[in-house]
Amino acid sequence: MTTGEPRPLRRLGFLTIGLFDPADPRPGHERTLEIVELGERLGLDSAYVRHRHLQHGISSPVAFLAAATQRTSRIDLGTAVIPLGWENPLRLAEDLATVDVLSGGRLHPGVSVGPPMRFDDVRHSLYPDTAEQEDFSYARVERLLRHLRGEPASTFSGRQGIEVFSERVEPYAPGLADRVWYGGGSVRSAAWAGGQGLGFLSSNVVRFEEGVGRPDDFAGVQRAQIDAFRAAHPDPERARVSQGLVVIPTDSATPAQAERYRAYAAERLPRTREPQGPAGMMFAPDLVGTSAEIAERLRADAGFQAVDEVVLALPFTFEHDDYRQIVGDIAGGLGPALGWSPATPAGAAS
Structure with missing residues (x-):
């Protein structure tokens, strides 16, 4: 595994879960839309939703992003990630294409595979008749990609009475299939995504595998997966990889906010010391500090050194004002400290 000087940071964005009150869900969704709008005003390149x-977080990111397309005009909008075990690839392709058309080509879908979380608890509601026959493998991504590329989804096209039918998914959104990301956490998934020519979303959770890095070195294991992705990609230098860590700059935080942020990170730190659970999941430490301090730590991070795009995850349980402060410091402090420049605000003169 090699390390060295990081790539210049080309794109900077954020990721949010979009929490809401189950007794009154609209305000939470509205506040998340406000954070997306703020990201655009600050010149960030992307806003992703979990x-x-x-x-009590966003359950339908595609529907949510349809609303976001009407309140933004420049920022890229993405999902990180849609678990395809819950989806019919043809129907999802229709939804994704519709949102991409509404956005003017700004949608970046992130997907993953595997059985739905807590499948035994939901299988009778989700797949009451076909649970045993459902294929939760990479083939589900391949089906989605075929539909997004406009390959035939039906054996019939033409006119029937006064109605006209297409053989492909409509609307067709040119270029959308080339903006699909795969969210993976193993060398196998990274290499598969690379071989498919997809983008690769690497988060703050990866799987430890024997012979791949050390069990106490999250960054080294993540770097090995990124290297495997690029090695399998048909155009390694242009292959898109995004790193997503929980990063909390405190430049403009109040003393009370900064203290709460440090307590949050400290509470989660024990899980980062060794792989967790039977799957051997590794968690990255949350980074809390000034933009200068965080930038120094990121530049020394082996995973960060291999990417030129980052999507920084907002903590799950913070308040709206906390998110405004963190996003503001990401755009105004951390990004410039890493050599990033904000995009031209929408509507600004060039």
Whole structure:
């Protein structure tokens, strides 16, 4: 594994779960839309939303991003990630294409595979008749990509009475298939995504595998996966990899906010010391400090050195004002400290 000077940071964005009050869900969704709008005003390149089924976070990121397309005009909008075990690839392709058209080509879908979380608890609601036959493998991504590329989804096209039918998914969104990312956490998934020519989303959770790095070195294991992705990609130098860590700059935080942020990170730190659970999941430490301090730590991070795009994850349980402060410091302090420059604000003169 090699390390060295990081690539110049080309793109900077954020990721949010979009928490809401189950007794009154609209304000939480509105506040998350406000954070997306703020990111655009500050010149950030992307805003991603997580996917949470049967929880009090955004359960339908595609529907949410449809609203975001009407309140933004420049910032890229993405999902990190849609678990395809919950989805019909043809229907999802229709939804994704519709949102991409509404956005003017700004949608960046991130997807993953595997059985739905807590599948035994939801299988009778999700797949009451076909649970045993469902294929949760990479083939589900391949089906989605075929539909997004406009390959035939039906054996019939033409006119029937006064109605006209297409053989492909409509609307067709040119270029959308080339903006699909795969969210993976193992060398195998990284290499598969690279071989498919997809983008690769690497988060603050990866799987430890024997012979791949040390069990106490998250950055080294993540770097090995990124290297495997690029090695398998048909155009390694142009292959897109995004690193997502929980990063909390405190430049403009109040003393009370900064103290709360440090306590949050300290509470989560024990899980980062060794792989967790039977799957051997490794967690990256949350980074809390000034932009200068965080930038120094990132420049020394083996995973960060291999990417030129980052999507920084906002902590799950913070308040709206906390998110405004963190996003503001990411754009105004941390990004410039890493050599990043904000995009031209929408509507500004060139």
